[in-house]
Amino acid sequence: MSALATPDAAVGASNGARGSFARRLLRRPVAIGAIAFLALLTLACVLAPLIAPYDPKEQDLAAVLSGPTGDHLLGTDTLGRDVLSRLLHGGQRSLLSVLEGLAVVLAIGVPLGLLGGYLGGRSDRLLSRVAELLMAIPAIILVLVVLAVLPHNEDAAMVTFGVLGAPAVLRVVRGATLKLREELYVTAARVSGLSHARIVLRHILPRVTGPVIVQASIFAAYALLFETGLAYLGLTADPTTPTWGGMVAEASTVMQQQVWLLFPAGVLIAVTIMAFGLLGDAVRDAAVATEAPGRRRAVAAAPAGIGEAAAADERPDALLRVRGLSVVLERGGVDVPIVDRVSFDVMPGETLGLVGESGCGKSVSALALLRLLPSGMRVAEGEIGWEGEDVRRYSDRAFDALRGSTFAYVSQEPQASLDPTFTIGSQLVEVVRNHEHCSRAAAKERALELLRLVEIPAPERIARSHAHELSGGMAQRIAIALALAGRPRLLIADEPTTALDVTVQAEILALLRRLQEETGMAIVLITHNWGVVADICDRTVVMYAGQVVERCAVQEMFDRPLHPYTLGLLESHPSLATARGALPSMAGRVPAPGDWPAGCRFAPRCRYARAECEAAPVPVRTVEPDRVSRCVRVEQVFPVAEEVGRR
Missing domain, CATH: 3.40.50.300 (P-loop containing nucleotide triphosphate hydrolases)
Known part of the structure; x- marks a missing residue:
């Protein structure tokens, strides 16, 4: 069966490119370690009600500030509550807060960055001014105002933090999009008649994922720090509710009596932040390495003089x-x-x-x-x-x-x-379907027909190839x-x-x-x-x-x-x-x-x-x-x- 006639062929939707990305990512030990740690941490926190050895609010007054023991693997706090259980339950709130802030940042920053960078002109200038205005607002001040109106509402606090963090992502995505829209494959896509939305989603968005991932990892780290800081100050939860920041705050009050209490929550926060950063770097590097190097069109510009009209012969039948x-x-x-x-x-x-x-x-x-x-x-x-x-x-x-x-x-x-990220066949299928509004199978057949039309040998094999090949x-x-x-x-x-x-x-x-x-x-x-x-x-x-x-x-x-x-x-x-003369x-x-x-x-x-x-x-x-x-x-x-x- 031909390469264009099978659903899992590379002409479909860059499965080969995605496979290559996954292989490159998993070849990096740092990436594997960060993914494994974050996955295990998330799973443990989600399953906290099932795997935590104690109720997070249960007190053992006979074992206050006990340090690690057989009964309490990470010790107990000032009220004899099990530290491990409180870490697992507290992680639910902390990781959820990071997810809330991250979702808001990406939902606002990425679409608006793509819009401003791709459209340019007034839309770009307006979005840039709004972004600059939001970046000038101190995040902590506005979040404190929100918490004053909605006391202990951590969801509202993290959504506000996400809104204020979105301009940074917007500017990064805008900058990358401004460069990408000048690429010849984007020009070719526009000439082929593809809609602006399709060009942005298929040919520009995949190429800005590297910068977006880096920004997302940095924001996730800052969001975790911000959330723990608010909890440390007691602004987002009552004292009985376990939070990582609250545990650090409690440990800071008894450092003279039991310094160990500071380590479980403090080390976990630090390692989690480090994992976010390392994962972002690894994913970015893998995404960049997956793409083949391409040449960029350069347009030279210079000042000008005055022109003169040029007459043309009248040809009424001209196309x-x-x-x-x-x-x-x-x-x-x-x-x-x-x-x-x-x-x-x-x-x-x-x-x-x-x-x-x-x-x-x-x-x-x-x-x-x-x-x-x-x-x-x-x-x-x-x-x-x-x-x-x-x-x-x-x-x-x-x-x-x-x-x-x-x-x-x-x-x-x-x-x-x-586009270096997609196979030749997938790009042909995309353009054919856009113009002829046919099924994918018919578009694949038409794509092979086009390859034969331009005298491509072995069209099935070429359809599975990328531009750099x-x-x-x-x-x-x-x-x-x-x-x-x-x-x-x-x-x-x-x-x-x-x-x-x-x-x-x-x-x-x-x-x-x-x-x-x-x-x-x-x-x-x-x-x-x-x-x-x-x-x-x-x-x-x-x-x-x-x-x-x-x-x-x-x-x-x-x-x-x-x-x-x-x-x-x-x-x-x-x-x-001449043979001996100058050219x-x-x-x-x-x-x-x-x-x-x-x-x-x-x-x-x-x-x-x-x-x-x-x-x-x-x-x-x-x-x-x-x-x-x-x-x-x-x-x-x-x-x-x-x-x-x-x-």
Whole structure:
């Protein structure tokens, strides 16, 4: 039977990952010791009415402060009551108080931390301010007020303590979530059309369990100290009710007569606190070790200049119409332009290439189309038309429905776009079920079909694998399979052949061509590789410093580039290098947004630049039907462009 056809296969719900976590945890002697101690302590306290040798209130006045004896293994207190029995019965109240406080802390801190970190913006700022306000309140003062209103009510005291402790957990979870939401596998999940709630619960929450466990263990230790402190002061129970703190308080009054009485409760409290801490550390380390290391996407930001509008040819039958798309970065209260009024069309079934060096705005433009811009960036203006409708006007909920089923996305870092904690099959099943609302069995069959579609050998075995077990080419095929799970009509592929060897690049491009022929989907291909452009693209948009500088059919661009930047890119292709000559290259680099020149942004690197080029921003020109160029000297560049085209 196939791996995807069995309920206990790894494609189900990360059973393999959970098994690995349990094995790693149980390999740690400290973890085993802490778990065993806490389990035995809890069991003993729960069974206290059955196993305690005496009633906790029973007095033996003939054996007051006796110390350990055969009748009283841990001695007796000031009234001759059995210390062991009182420890067992007192543990019920102490451990219950810890559980109450811990439940409140996690119930408030974890959901609100996930909410603030994932949503960001105003929600995050509001929750952060509330958390800071609560953390400024001295816990003991507020708990004393509660106990003044509700005398000896330990439940109310521990719930209040939990509420005041929740902001610490909230801040830790928020910080971890802020980082995780920028991971490519979270972006991939959003593009696949998964709901925000599902992404948070399945792909973010498991990754913040380490920090949560550490915080929970620390809080449990503090809660036990706090509870024993209140009992020590006699604020939460009457003197006859056994509590660990009350026993310590009683022992402190007779230290000159019998120092032993301080040890049973004091040592038990100390060892229990230590066990909480050691267990938290061990569980955190095991959880971290279970996950394979992944790469994190970094988005560089820089200040910007002023953009100029770019005209586009009117194509009424276009599938995707982008007009005047501008993206800005909020920095210090100032909007810094990153992408400057980019315009282009994508026709049904065609492949459009976005070409340019790194830092030209290609990936940011694509992420803007998908509403997946990094934190701090936003679309300032522009129109994104899909079959005649401006989807920029869609609500977030309405636009979410387009991801995966209408638009799909393949990252340039395929392994980072796969969740390392789940098997490949389980991730495919999740996306398929989200789009097709089918049974798990049908989703497993569809997942295997997708793996075969992208030419994965031994799909059953690969379905049981994790991301770190795949090669780069295999991971890229899996990323494409995930993108196809919702049967999209437009696939945005961000440098899908980067970091792959030449043979694997050719296989991925051949796969994209075949999939396009079979499904009829359109493709927007982001690349800086002219070989990829020539192999698969129908039309090309060349970008430089956040602007479109040239747009036309691929063959025309190779034959007659009409912008100096396009010409420079073509002349820099390694295929033009001679056996003994230097590798051709363009001098200079793409300017950071804050360093954009006032005139033509390519002028500092352009060998044809004149004073007129630097005087003012250069608008885009329609040079020929379906051809535009952002250059005031097209006529002077044109003869050279023809020369390059003939090589």
